[in-house]
Amino acid sequence: MRLGLLAVLLAASAAQAQVTIDKPWLRATAPGAKVGGGYLTIRNPGAAPERLVGASSPAAARVELHVNIKEGEMVKMRQVRAFDVPAQGSFELKPGGAHLMFIELRQPFKEGEKVPVTLKFEKAGELRTEFHVGRLGGGSAPAEHKR
Ligand SMILES: [Cu+2]
Known part of the structure; x- marks a missing residue:
């Protein structure tokens, strides 16, 4: 009985260990701002590719996955359905x-x-x-997350 439970717990932790996240942070927002950006690095030590397919937070009505796309001089944001994290690799936001x-x-x-x-x-x-909130308009991770 106990061994069975232990096996289940080990299996659960092994599944969780497939993906780790590094330096999750948010850019501070001005009063009244309606949107904010979040960043992190996703590491996948597993032998199979992984995908981030969604996110949610009590701090916002919804959280979308966006990429920046350059169109001539303009940079536009576009929503995507997933971010691919290669096997034994990482994906940086x-x-x-x-x-x-x-x-x-x-x-x-x-x-x-x-x-x-x-x-x-x-x-x-x-x-x-x-996610830790960094500086307003800051272009880099908060100090405690710098390497
Ligand atoms: Cu965006």
């Missing part, structure tokens, strides 16, 4: 590139706060984490 777009913020993201976010992966399922 960063300012100027792929990002999570938090839409209809319940309140501004203030520097130093932590915001709960649930990431949904195709294979690993849901992964709950906290």
